Every structure is written in C-alpha cells, then in structure tokens.
Amino acid sequence: MIICRCRCLALRRYCFSLESLGSAIAPRHRRHSRLRRLSPSRCYYSALLTTAARAATAQPISPLSSSSSASSSSSQSSSLRYDRDTGIVFLETKTEAASASSSSSDATRQQTRRPLYQTIIGIEIHAQLDVPAKLFSSAPRTTTATRRPRRRRANYDDDASSSRPNGSVHAYDIAFPGSLPAPVSRHVVHSAILACAVLNCDISRVSRFERKHYFYPDLPSGYQITQQRWPLARDGMVVFLPHRAGQLLKKGEGNTAKKRRRGVGNIDNKDVDDNNNVNINDDDDVSSRHYETANVHHPVTLRIERVQLEQDTGKTTTTTATEADGTTTTTRSYIDYNRAGCALIEIVSHPDLRSANEAAGAVERIRALLRHVGSCDGRMEEGSLRCDLNVSIAPIALGYNDDDDDDDDDDAKLYLRARTRRGEYLPPNTGHRVEVKNLNSLRQIIAATEYEALRQSELARRDLPTGRETRTFVVKPTSPAHPLGGETFCIRAKGDAIDYRFVPEPDLPPLILDKETLGIEGKIMAKSSSAALSSCPIQEYVERFMPESIESARSRLVSDYGLTEDVAQVITSDPPAIALFEEALTFARSELRSLNKSDDDESQTVLPTMVANWLCNDLFALIKKSAARGGGGGETDDINDGSNATSTLDHPISVEYSTMDGKRLGALVAMVANGMLTSSMAKKVLAVMFDEEGENREGDIESSCRYSHPNAVAEKHGWCVVSDWDVLVKLCERVVLDPQNAAQREQYKFGDERKRWKINKFYIGKVMAASNGNAHPERSVGFCVG
C-alpha cells in the first residue's frame, strides 16, 4: 500500500550501469571498501539528462501517478518509486512477458529499477521558545490546546483568561500605533542560547534584528521582526540517525557506527585527499554490513547554517461555505493574536539531507535536543515546532564508467555518493528548490518529501524543470492516489516572489550577549575556576546552564545505578524524568534508612531498578494514557511508532505533565520495598495519585503539600498490607476453616503434591479476598499450609 516503502533490502545489491539501463543484471555480491573520488568538475549528469530525454520521447509518461503505473504496452508498465531510505527515485519497469519464460521463482514478474534522481533536502525549523512571555511584549505566551497543569512553570501558562482567543495580547502585539517592543528578556536569551549551543552553533556576541515586510492580517504590524544578516548563531551541526518506521533503536548503535561528516569543509577534503577515496570504514566487513542494513544505521551529520530569533504570527481561522455549484468560498476569517509575537527560533540547515527518512530523523533529533535543554516543548501538532522543507532533485550520475574502476555502482553507493555531493553541483535549470511550508508532524515531512520527489521527477522526465516555488501541504487525502494524504499545492511561484524589503529594526538596539544581558555578572567570577579560564561570557554561560547531554545522562544512569540500557534510554528521552528519577531514588533511600532498613546492598542495587521500573512502566503508562485520553485520537500515526514521544497525543509523554514528583514516587517505592504495599496496591495508589491533579486543578498549583502522600492515599482506600502475624493467622484460620471451603480442605489433605499446590493457591486467593487484598501473600501462604 505504501508505494515506496523500501522492503527490498535484497534489491539494494542490484547494480545499474549506463550500458544496461532498463534491464536488470545479475546481483553482485561485492565488497565496497572504496568509493571513487568525485570531482565536482565532472559533468556526470549530462549523460543522464540525454538518457532521460530519450526515455521521455521513447515512451509516453503518464501524469504523475505512483500507485497505478503507466503502461506502454500490454506487457510492460513503468512507474516512479521513491525510496524513503536512500532518497532515490527509481523508474520501476515491470515486464509481464518475461515472467512466462522465466523459471526463477522470484522472477515470475520481472522488475527492473532504474535510479533516476536523488532528492536533496534542506530543512527550516521554527521552534517556539518555551518562555513565559512573548518575544517583545509582556503578554504571556499561550498555546491553544488545553493543558493539564504542569508541575513546573505552572504559575504562568495556565492562566484561563489568557488562553481564550485574543486574551493574551499586549498593545504591541496588535501593532497599536506608538507601541514599542520591549527588549529581549533573559528568559529568551537563556532559551535561545541553550538551543544554539546544543546544536553546536557559533553564537554571535552581537546579533541584530531586522524587519521583513509583507501584508497579511495575521501579521499585525505589516512586518515580522527577524534576523537576517546578523543572526544569533551560525555554523552548527547535528548528528542524527535517519528515521525508521516501527523500529526501536538498537542499543549502543550510535556509538559503534562511525560518524561520517559530509558536505564541505576540511573534514571531507582531508578524507578524500589523504586516501584518495572516501573512507567509509577501515574494516571491510563492517563496511559491507552497513551496506546490507542500508544506510539507516549510519549517523548522519546535518550542518546548521544559522539560528535566528524571530516573532511568530497570529493564527487565522476561516469558515467556508460551499456554494450550490460545489465551489467553496471563504466567508469569514477570524484572527487570534495570542500567538502573534511569540518568540521563535528559526533553524536553517544546509541542504545536507538526502532522503525522507533522513529529514524526519533530523527533525526528530532536533526536537529531542530542544526539548532536552528546555528551549521548546516540541509539540508539533500544536505548532510549537513547525518545519519547512526545501526539496529538490538531482539526476543520479551513472556515466562514469569511463574510469578504470569498472562497476562499483549499486544503490548504497549511489546513495553514499549523493551524500558527498552538495546542492551547488546541481545541473542548471533542473531541480530548483521547492519550499514546502508548515509541516506539523514527522509523517507529514515524509509524505511531503515523497510527494515532491515524485512530482519533480515526473516533471523532469518530461523535460519540464520545476521553477523555484513555495508550496503548501494539505494533510487530508484529496485523491485515492495518495492514501497518506499530503499533496502539495503551489502557493507562490518564482515570478510572484515577495520582496521582503529587509530593513534594520530601528526600534530595537542590537542584542549584545555581554555579562549584563546574560545576567551572569559577578556570579560566576566569584565562584569557579573555569570562569577565570574562559573569558567569553557566552561560553561561561553555556557551561553553567547547559544540562547534561542525553548520551552522558544515559551512560551515567547505567554506570551509577546499574540500570539497563533500555531503561536508561526511556528515562533520558524525557529530561525531567532524569531529575525525577534521581529525586525519587534519593527520597526512597532516605525513607528506608529512616525505617532502619539498613540493608545497604539491597538499596544500592535493587532500589534504583525498582524506582526506574516504576517510573518507566507504570508512571509513563499512566501519562501515555492520559495524553491519549485528552487528545481524542488525532491522526493515528504509523510512522511515529518508533519515536518515544508521540506527536499525536494531547501532550508529549513527559513527567512534566503529571503532578508526580520525586518525593511521592520515592515514598511509594519505599513503601513497596518496605513491604507496606504490594505492587498491585502500589499501582492503584499511583493511579489515584496521578488522577488527583485533575480534581485539584484550581487552587495553588505551587504547593506540593496539596497532593497527598502515598501513605495517606493507601490509608484512605484501606490498602495496607497485613503482615502482622496474629492478624494473618486469624485470617487464614477463618478462611481455611470456613465450612464453604470444606471440600477443598479435604482435597488438600488427601491430594498429591500438585493438588496441594493448587489448593494452596486457592486459599491464598480466598485470604486475599477476605482481606480486601491487603494480606501479605507470601506470609499468608505459610499459615494456610499450617
């Protein structure tokens, strides 16, 4: 059903060469330890262009259709396919006639795949900074979706009055005449600097604001304040793994695979020059294994061109009416200026991405990083993180067989070679970049890339190169050809390009990141020695405020607490959970110690795992449930299965969205470890505690004492382990001697071992029932038997 899902790992081994275009040749199992050095001057697309043109004249090509193929004859059909992993557009030709003569089982239908184009993708990410107020005004930042009160920062973002439409609007946000922007607040500076730092950018000490002009109702002042020529940061880098549908990452994968840096720069040149080849890996075996498992396992480096601060726009809601003749007209538009003026960072990447899955993986990674440092909550479905794609296609070069090295071509190699190429070497008049705006989920990113790849390829094959244009993505399926939905429609062609008339913002001084702006004056200098070493205040600031990276947190959890990699992975994927875990653990330990349970061995080894399990299994399950409950479904997202924070839910799966804090979880675990609660009771207690937040919405969210202690919850519901010997004995006697159970008692007396065991279980069940589940099961066993 999904047209281009690349199930054909085996097919990757097929090779293509110019001579044999259109016909398959035997698969070759070769090791590829070397790749030919690629010189930019070599015009390896010219051959292809002529071929493509020839192909275009030779066989009529149907209008863009990906699922139904255009057939030139009764026996042959060809269609374009897009491989999401490699980013290659194939011309797939199926020859039915050949199938009759073939005896091979897998070739009842002969299929040839000719790689035609490689997608070249760059991304722009707009991330709304998670700060209390707007960028240039004091109006509180709001998001449209209803939120559960958050444990932290709840004091500012749950203001009921400000969440209604246009309820959070300062005079400046609607460009009231004479209103002026407030200088950038420290919250914004903090958030933005950490975001830039985590993307490995060079942060500029001085950045300036500019105005970008265009008329639109949701842009109240007629211009957007942004940063064009003097951005906040430049030249960053993100390493990520391409997105893989429905698969969890294997552990340790990121560490074993060698990182490849592509694109410009010294690294590439050095690699190439020293060895006269592009060095994938020294070890041939490893290298070939990588080939087989396809490139999805390789960490990919995405260069960040710039990060800039800018204002968000308002939100337009239109109501449409359908006329009698079926045309729809916009009857009325409502504009909500709550979002207007919110602080955004725009992250602009170089065109380093080559496939749909890479694009999704890059966005996923950047979102995780931003969430990790707390700059952005990354809720794509709410628009607090949005993505624009720049997609273009480059013809794949097949014609370098003039070289002595004969035929090393295969998919993987094409893919790898494409990675080493950059957008500049694109042939003229083909593959102009097409911008697809406002993609709100990973699924949309993949769908839009695929649609654009096929659309542009189709046009290119017909020798109709696409111009530079801006397109919009429509989520709802409009034709059965695209079951995923997601076609793109042109909103602006090249000729209509807006002249944005950038002008330096005269109302704002430049943003100078000195000690005063950063607010670190004196504080650091006094205390630490590292401050003396680094004279740069930005560096100082980053060192001081940057949270532990995900990787190091994970390894620390593993080494310090003896957690397994999987559990550590789950915890670290939600940064607040790390703190919660440690807090809970500390509290549980101290709780146990205060109860004189000084068996240190246990608390050292078992307790961390217990806490982690409670956190990962039970608490996260509750959060996930509550998120799904609130979200009312949304779009079910088959692509997002693998990601740890699902974007279709009411809110991300984060402990931030529960009222559980470390102390309460720690107390609960301590009670379990103590034997005061059974785990089934504890689960109930946890559920009760988790649901409390809903009841207590109003009132002071700050005071954690309002939430009940697990002890109190257990008492209230009468959940308490009966481990007192006397009570248990009486209970057991009552059950065992109960006349209703006389039959079982007889059976027990005369039964064999197996029977006895069964009866035993039966009694325990009865005891548990009689005690409302409060009896300590292990201890009860003894009595019943007795």
Add this chain to the structure above:
Amino acid sequence: MRNLRLNGMTSYCESSPSVALSRSLTIAETSTDYSKSWQRRQRHYSTQLPPRLTIARASRLLRASKLTSKQLCQHSYNLAIFGENSLRLNAYAKLLSLDEILAQAQTSDERIQNGDPKSDLDGIPVTIKANIAVGKYWEMPNACSAILVQGAQKSYDTSDRNEEERASGDNVYESDIAKRLLRDCGAVVIGITNMDEFGMGSLGINNAFRQDTVNLRQQKLYSHTYNPMPWLHRIAVLRNSQQQLLTGSEVNDDFWLEQIINSTPTNPHRILDEKSLSDLLDEVQYWICGDNYEQKSSRKDDSPLLSPGGSSSGAAAAASHGSCLLSIGTDTGGSLRLPAAWTSTVGFKPTYGTWSRYGVVSYASSLDTVGFITGTSECAAIAWSCLRSERKAASPDGDYSCWDGQLCRDPTATLYHKGNKISNNDAHHQSDTSMLDQSSVRTPKPLTNVRIGIPAAFSLEEIPPLIASAWSESARSLQNVGGATLVAISDSNLSSEWIKMAIASYYVLACAEASSNLSRYDGLRYGMDVDLHEHANDIDAEDNAALHPLVDMTTLERQISANRAYGFGEETQRRILAGTSVLSSDRFHTHYEAAAFVRAKISRSLESVFRSSLDDGQNEDDEVDIMLVPTALTFPPKLNPMRGDGVEMGDPTAAFANDVMTIPVSLGGFPSVSVPVNIGNLDINGCSAIGMQIFASRGSEDLMLRVANALHST
C-alpha cells in the same frame, strides 16, 4: 526697536546699546528691498507681539496664591477658543471641554494650596501633539491627524486590553511622555494639537481632513493650520493704541492678573476697542473663508495667511498664540524647530532617546524625538528640568513587570545615554531647586568658558542676507554679552560635502522607516474601513486610474489597498511609495545603505567637532561646546486657501529644503533648540523674528539651554 514680547526688558540690551543700534541699522538697509504689497498694509502691523506669559511667572503666581490654576486654565481655554473660532488658526485637533480642563486644574489647585505641588509645571496649561497618546483624551477622531488611526483607541479599549493592565487600573493607553507630564508633573492638558499627517510635511498643510466637514473643498479649507503671527502683530497694534506703549515695567504681575481674570472667550486679549476687534475678525473671515472672494479678487501675495511650519504646526501655533505655556511635540527632521522659528517661539529637541517614544506614533523610528515648544527659552529650561526624569535602566530582569511599570518603555532610549547618565543627574539636582529664581538673578557674563562654533559647512549660498546678518549678529552678541568664545569651524574640520547630502540621506531613511512603520495601518484591526461596494462607483467615476489595479487582487488585498489608498493623505502616500522603493531589493544597496553611510559620516563628523565632556580644562583650538546656525533659510510661505495652498505644488519635494539646517542635527541625534531672534522689523511675510538653532553634543541640554537663554535675552 525693542523686543517687548518678553516679560520685561533685559539688562543686556541696555548694557550694550551699540548692538541694538547696529542691528537696527542692518535691518533698515535690508528691508528696503521689500515689496510694496507689505507697505500697503503697514498700518495694521507692528513689530511687536502681545506679551507672553512665562511658565516662571505663572508658577510663581500660582504658588503665591494670587492666581489659581482654574483661572489660568480658563484663560488658556478662552485663548484657544478665540484662536480656533475667531482667528481660525486650526491649531487644535481636539480641544478639551471646559469641564475636563477645570477638573484637572482643580486637583492642581488643591495640591498647590496644600503646599505640595508636583513640580513647577503643576497647574500649568499644556497641549500635546496629536501623535502622542494622552490616556483617555486620546480617543479623539483626529488622532495623529490621520484617518487611518481614527477609532484606534476604541478597538484597544474594548477587545484587546490586557488583563494585567485592567487590573492595574490604568486602562488607557498612554504614552510615557504624557504620563510624565500629566501625572508626575501635574500639568493640565487643554487640548491635542494639530499636525501634518504622521508628521510628514514642513508646512502644516498636510493635516488630515476634519470629520465635521461636508465636502472635499471644505475639507481642504479647514484642514490647514495657520500661523498666528500676523494676527498677533495686529492685536499688538490694537492694544498699543488703547494703552500707551508698554514698557518693561508695565508688564508685571498685576498686568497679567488683570489680563487673566478678565479674559473672555470672545475677547481674551482684552482689546477694548470692539469695533477694531470685529474688523480684525472680519478680515480673518475674509481671508480664510473667502466670503465674496471673487468680487474683491485679491492677489495671493496680499494674503496675510502664513504657514506655521510643520509638522508640529498646531503646537507652534498654540504656543505662539499663548493658549498654552508648553506644547509637547515630536521632532523627526526639524518638526519642532522649524515651526518654532516661524512662529517666534522656542522649539526644543533633546538628545535622541531622552524621552521614551512609547505611545508616540512612529514616523521614522531612528529619528523621532519627543520635544516641546514654549514661548521663551526660560520656559524651555524650566520644562526641561521638570520633564527630565531619572532614567532607569531599561533592562528587564527576566520578567516584564518592571518594563511595563517604569517610565521608560523605549528600548532605544538608552542608546546615547549610557555614558553620561550620572553627570546629567548631578547637574539636574543642582539646577532643580533654583530654576524658578534664576530669572531674577543675572550674572554678568554667563557664558564664560563656553566655546561656540560657527560652522562654515552650514553657510550655504542660499542663505538670505537678512538671515545671514542675524546669524552673525547673534554670534557677536553671545560673544560680547555672554562672554562666550567664538570659534569658526572651517570646512576642513566639518565638511560641507556631507552636510549637503544630509537632506537626501534623511529623506531616504525617513521614508524607508515610514513605509515600514506605516504598514500596520491596513484598516483591519483599527482605523478606517473602506466599504468596497460603496466605493465601487467612485472607482469608476474619478479614481479610476488609482484603483484600477485592485481588480486583479483578492478581496483581502483589495480591502487593504482601498483602505490605504483612501486613508492616507497625498504626502503620506508619496513617502510610503518612496520608502518602499528604496527598500526594494534592487535599490536597498544603492539608496538605503548609501543614506545610512552618509548619516554615519555626518554624525561622526559633527561629533568630532564637539569637545568631549572629559577634558573640560583644555580648550583645544578646533573643538567647541555649542554650535550656532540658523534654523531655517526660508521665511514662512504665504498660504491662500482660495488659490490652492499658496505653495508651489509643482514639485512636492521643494518643501523638503526647509529642513536643510535642522536635518544634519537630527541625523546625529544631537540636542538642539531653536531660539527666536528679533530682526527688529517685519520681513517680507510679516515675521519679526527668525530662528537661530543652537545644538550641542549629546547629553549637553543644560549648557545648550543656558546659551539659548542668553541669546534669547539679548
């Protein structure tokens, strides 16, 4: 040939009669060239103006309980009504009702009676320019004189008000300067003054149309602001004929008390001869409204109607007429100084960013400066000392509560003020207490050690001989009387090359910023909302060419285009288009960046001439404290509403040249003040004074005002 506008004679004139004599001789020579037309009406004019009440005197009378603020404001209201209804000055975009004025005055009176006035300005009648938000008084239809802004206040009040603002009780949108003036200093606002639309224009003729007029012709008639000077001269003649020629000793407190207490809305000037008063008003009516105009067929040259200068035209007219003692305005390229020069008032523009621009409708953000117009330089000094606030650092520490609460909500306000904050405040505290008494104390040589530069770069060929002589005369009197040192700044130190490019640079930058700042007026959130259907016929009928392109647009684009096409005035549209053009990608580098470069050059070369405040002791030969140049090279042009605007409209950029002397100072953000200098005789257009501009290095407003005071007093 004495200037009697001030309260009392100055000692300077008497101490150096030779100066006065030589001046009168000079003027006698030059004035022989004047056209005969003026001589025909000579009998009506006098070189004198009616005396002006000063803030110092008014404040003293208030504190001495000889006068109440209510009486004073009543008098001001009378003058304003007389000016609007009888003299047809059109100075006010909105005049407050008498009740509103007296309610404010009442609270001021209570404070003064309790011995606790907020400042020297407590109870003083003031006006505010229409582009400055004045709390609840700013909901007037002519806000900023622009139709597009009309109704803006309403939309802000009803739907979009912030919760915290509601909670704080400050429900109104108010500019920082109005807050400072009215709440902190206790002044009584009596009206909102008229202006060129969005501050664009130098003549006071680009005002937005009044709402109460019926047709376009009437709109044009009533929208101009007129210079009160010709009528004030006439009034002075009338008064002189009824009283004996006033000498200095006669203009004392009793004179003013009598004047104020007996004033009426129909005759606030106390003209006893009712016949001649009604004759005067008939003549006003004749020239402005043109009853039986065709029969009398007067020539345009005969018109006594003058432009007050712009864009703070109403502010200058009101201050000149005397209906307010202080008029807050804004100065972008000379919008306060040029009107002041043409209306014989003092126009003061502090260093860029001194007063917050929050609540001031932006024209060119990097040039807009809040300032004021007063009757005398002494008043200017008092107003400056009252309004200057201890400047809090405008850096919000995390949350914005301090930002919204504090006086200064302008992030650019600290640009030029980081270095000299402390010294300013020290000077402020010293001078604060003695400000009222300073007028009585005269030091013999107040300007010793002050070096005054006469830049050759500003000496353009186009300077009329009358102004050139007044320039050298002023310089000489500052030297002789004030004891200042004159320094000629040669072209090598301050190149005229850059000064000549200043106008071009200014109009590129100002238009560019204006096109950006004015893009918010699309009529969708507030302001004008043109009904497209209603105007469909108009499009066919007359404005076919202008609105034809609308046909291809979407409804939204059509609506925005129609709003802007109908809402903005001609001059505004011209500047928006010019600004849009220079910001377009193919002109940005050639025009905008070049203009910014010229601006930086001018700013830096002017800076280099000023003596830095650090090396006070050493007088370097080519460094100065103050520079003295004329404010304008032209006299106020005649207006004749019956014959078009009275201004050559062939080249709309011709009016730009009026700002040639003020623009270089604005580009550099320097403080500047225009002081009227009496030329002893009526010039060709009926003005008895021209403006001399004094400007200093950034932050040196105190010294600048001292020099202005000395010059004004001579």
